[in-house]
Amino acid sequence: MHLLRVWTPGTVRHVLGSAVFVGALALIQGCATTNPASAPLAATAAAPEPAAAPAPRKPMRPTETFDAVWITVRDQHYDATLNGVDWNAVRDELRPRAESAQTEDEFREVLLDMLSRLGQSHFTVIPSSAAAQSPMIDTASERAAGPGSAGDADGASSRSSAARGAGVCGVDIALVDGEPTVLRVAPGLGGAQAGVLAGWRLVEVDGQRLDRITEPMRRRLAGEEAANSPEVRQARMALATVGDMMLRASAGESVRAVFSDASGAEHTVDIAFSAPELGSTKFGNLPAIPVEVSSSIVEVPVEGGRPARIGVLGFNIWMTGASEAIDKAMDSLRACDGIVIDLRGNPGGVGAMSMGVAGYFLAEPASLGSMIARDNTIDFMATPRKVSAAGKRVRTYSRPVAVVQDFRSASTSEVFAGGLQDLGRVRVFGETSAGMALPAHAVELPSGDVLMHAVADFVTSKGTRLEGRGVIPDQSVAPTRAALLEGRDPALEAASAWIAAETRARRAATPQAPAAKTAPAAAN
Numbered sequence: 001m002h003l004l005r006v007w008t009p010g011t012v013r014h015v016l017g018s019a020v021f022v023g024a025l026a027l028i029q030g031c032a033t034t035n036p037a038s039a040p041l042a043a044t045a046a047a048p049e050p051a052a053a054p055a056p057r058k059p060m061r062p063t064e065t066f067d068a069v070w071i072t073v074r075d076q077h078y079d080a081t082l083n084g085v086d087w088n089a090v091r092d093e094l095r096p097r098a099e100s101a102q103t104e105d106e107f108r109e110v111l112l113d114m115l116s117r118l119g120q121s122h123f124t125v126i127p128s129s130a131a132a133q134s135p136m137i138d139t140a141s142e143r144a145a146g147p148g149s150a151g152d153a154d155g156a157s158s159r160s161s162a163a164r165g166a167g168v169c170g171v172d173i174a175l176v177d178g179e180p181t182v183l184r185v186a187p188g189l190g191g192a193q194a195g196v197l198a199g200w201r202l203v204e205v206d207g208q209r210l211d212r213i214t215e216p217m218r219r220r221l222a223g224e225e226a227a228n229s230p231e232v233r234q235a236r237m238a239l240a241t242v243g244d245m246m247l248r249a250s251a252g253e254s255v256r257a258v259f260s261d262a263s264g265a266e267h268t269v270d271i272a273f274s275a276p277e278l279g280s281t282k283f284g285n286l287p288a289i290p291v292e293v294s295s296s297i298v299e300v301p302v303e304g305g306r307p308a309r310i311g312v313l314g315f316n317i318w319m320t321g322a323s324e325a326i327d328k329a330m331d332s333l334r335a336c337d338g339i340v341i342d343l344r345g346n347p348g349g350v351g352a353m354s355m356g357v358a359g360y361f362l363a364e365p366a367s368l369g370s371m372i373a374r375d376n377t378i379d380f381m382a383t384p385r386k387v388s389a390a391g392k393r394v395r396t397y398s399r400p401v402a403v404v405q406d407f408r409s410a411s412t413s414e415v416f417a418g419g420l421q422d423l424g425r426v427r428v429f430g431e432t433s434a435g436m437a438l439p440a441h442a443v444e445l446p447s448g449d450v451l452m453h454a455v456a457d458f459v460t461s462k463g464t465r466l467e468g469r470g471v472i473p474d475q476s477v478a479p480t481r482a483a484l485l486e487g488r489d490p491a492l493e494a495a496s497a498w499i500a501a502e503t504r505a506r507r508a509a510t511p512q513a514p515a516a517k518t519a520p521a522a523a524n
Contacts, residue, residue, distance in 0.1 A: 062107055065447040066098040069111055072443065073123070078374050078456045083118050090117050108449070120454060121233055121467065122440040128448035166280040166290045167251035167273025172345055173202055173243035174406060176479045180210055180243030182259070183344070183479060184489070186294070190272035196259060199485035203266060204258035205246045214242055233468070237434055240407045244345065251275035262485050281319040281349075291321040295329035297336060300500040308503040309335070310496050314342035318349030318412040323356070327389035330360050330397075337506075338400040338499030340492065341416075344430065348411025351380070351439070358382035358416060361401050361425055368419025369460040371439060378456075380415060400502040401426045402495035405471060406479075410434035415458060418471040422460040427498060428473040430491040435470035 070091050073082070094114050101107035108125055115123040170189030173180050180202045185191050202210055220235040249255050254272045261267060276290035293315040299307040311333030315322050333339055341357075351371070358368055359382045368380040384396045403417045403426050414437045420426040438454040445451050459465050475498070477491040 061446045062098045062101060063095075065107075065445045065449070066095055066111065066114075068445050069114065069125070069451055070095075072451060073115070073118070073453055076374075076441065076453060076455050077118075078372065078454060080374055083120060085117050085119075090114055107447075115453075120438070121436050122438045122452060122454040124234075124452050125445070126442075126450040126452065128450075165250040166276065167249050167253060168276045168290045168292060169247065169249075169255075169271045169273050171196055171247060171271065173247055174345065174408065174479065175240040175243075176484065177481050179481075180214075181479075181481055181484065183484065190254070190274060194269040194271045195267070196257075196269060196271070197261070197485075198487065199481050200259040200261055200267070201481075202243045202247065202257065203260055206255050206257075208246065210243060210246065213246070214239055217242070233435060236407065237410075237436070241345075241347075244408075247271070249273040262481075278325055279321055281317060281321050289317055289319075291319060291325075292316045293322050293325035293329065295332060297333070298496065300496045302500050302504045302507075305504065305507055308337040308496075308500045310499050311336035311339045312342060312492070313339060314344075316346055318346065318351075318353045318416075320350060320353065323353065324389070326357060331388050331390065331394075334394065334397060336399070337503040338402065338496075339397065340402045340404055340495045340499070341426075342404045342492070343409045343413040343417060344404060344406040344491070345408045346410075346413045347408065347434075348413055351412050351415060354412050354416040354419065355380055355382040356385070358420055358425075359385035359396070361397050361420065362423075363396050363398065366423055367461045368415055368423075369458055369464075371456045371458050373456040380419065382419075399506075400499045402499060403428045404430045404491045404495050405433050405473065406431045406491075407434055409471075410436045414466050414471050418464060418466050419460050421471060421474070422462040422464055427475070427495075428471060429475050429477050429495040429498070430473050431476065431478055432472050433466075433470040435466065435468050437466035 070087070074087055077083075091114075094110055098107060098110045101110060104127070108127065111125045115125070168189060169191045170186030171182055171191035172184040172186075174183040175181070176183065176199075182191075182196060182198050182200045182202070185196055185198055204210065217235045217239045221232060221239070247255065247257065251273055252275075254270050256268065256270050259267050259269070276292060278291040278293060280290050293313075295311065295313045298310050298312060300310055302308050311329075313326070313329050313333065315326060354368060358366075362382055362384050365381060365383050368382055370380065371378040386394060386396060388394045401420075403420070405413065405417055405428060409417070409430075410433060414433045414435075417426065417428055417433065418437075421428050437458045439456045439458075440452045440454045442450050442452050457465065457467060475494055477494045479490055483490050
């Protein structure tokens with residue numbers, strides 16, 4: 001979710017490069033909420049409630065809301081031709097349906113139908129029930145709690161007292177063999193303490209069974225796996241992230257989860273959540289997201305020589321709350337024979353951070369690509385980082401760099417991986433990324449719902465358009481449950497094997513220093 005700063009009189013907005021987190025959240029909430037009947041369209045505002053009661057629901061105002069969506073897209077879409085769509089004809093066809101809609105859901109379906117005619121991602125309507133958690137910053141209190149709060153010079157960091165409640169348990173849930181499965185378990189945290197193992201499948205969280213929640217998404221995907229429409233991509237992303245998003249709680253809380261092991265036996269465990277060491281980050285009123293950065297060094301055998309020392313750096317979000325930890329990790333990994341950047345599950349964040357991190361691996365300034373809007377273009381130029389976190393002069397890292405990604409890797413993760421891949425500086429392993437690299441505004445509609453709409457495109461320095469395509473790995477490696485149950489990580493293994501081979505070749509091509517001469521032994 002690249003966040004490009006847009007300042008307007010009296011308001012602060014954020015340009016999100018991906019609606020991955022928001023869209024998946026809205027989809028999951030819609031699937032998990034029991035709603036026996038859609039609410040009827042309100043003709044007038046609800047009667048005033050007591051001060052302690054929730055604010056009354058806004059009336060849908062169909063005509064005004066429909067026109068607001070249509071005009072916003074017409075005036076702010078990055079392509080003046082609106083991808084070749086006859087937007088006037090779309091209005092004339094669908095406006096009568098919007099005016100005659102009898103329920104909120106029926107009305108939203110008309111809006112979604114209109115947006116789908118564009119054939120692009122990042123065009124959606126988030127219901128007002130989820131809009132309170134949308135990335136829009138609209139009031140003084142929200143600005144104080146959201147990105148750009150006081151004390152942040154560049155306005156990108158979003159750490160605040162309101163964002164510190166999110167907890168971590170160290171369990172990463174990904175879609176493996178089509179099912180929500182434990183990909184990794186961090187040592188020392190609640191998941192490991194509860195005995196959760198990689199390869200276990202997530203069945204239920206606090207009484208909510210995942211198969212029931214994901215059933216609508218699976219229906220949407222049935223028979224359409226080869227399709228690449230925005231609707232299919234959104235459903236795939238929601239399916240890929242639903243388990244990870246369900247397994248969330250505040251620090252100090254716990255959830256009761258049910259997993260199935262290799263034999264199919266179910267295990268019910270209570271998983272405790274602790275405060276994240278690096279705090280949390282917020283996109284406006286979205287739930288706080290913990291900031292997690294990890295680094296380690298592994299040794300991989302190299303034929304005919306000492307093992308290759310490989311640094312592994314992973315982080316879950318591109319927000320400046322992670323910057324200091326990333327910088328320190330890079331300093332600790334400079335002597336390694338190669339570095340793996342693990343972006344699995346990373347949905348994006350601050351777009352400018354892609355340039356900063358890329359600077360560690362470039363000897364000369366280079367462009368990762370361009371963000372192209374209707375009236376301007378922003379070049380993502382990365383400059384070599386020649387000063388360490390401690391302020392010492394250093395050389396940029398010149399040895400092999402691998403990126404590991406999966407379908408959950410989106411937005412800024414795609415800009416970083418795709419940009420450096422086209423520059424020939426990294427080799428990418430894993431699965432094709434989300435293909436959601438457009439920046440989008442989030443604006444409130446007269447109905448109280450939130451419209452997300454793309455306002456720019458992104459292409460790499462070679463002209464590769466990532467939207468809808470994703471970053472295609474140089475070596476495709478999908479996780480399998482069998483490998484995970486054996487304690488193996490196939491994507492990381494493949495990246496490490498490549499670095500080991502490159503290390504062997506580098507050593508073979510590097511002249512060895514002659515052995516030091518020793519003085520002849522004295523005769524007795």
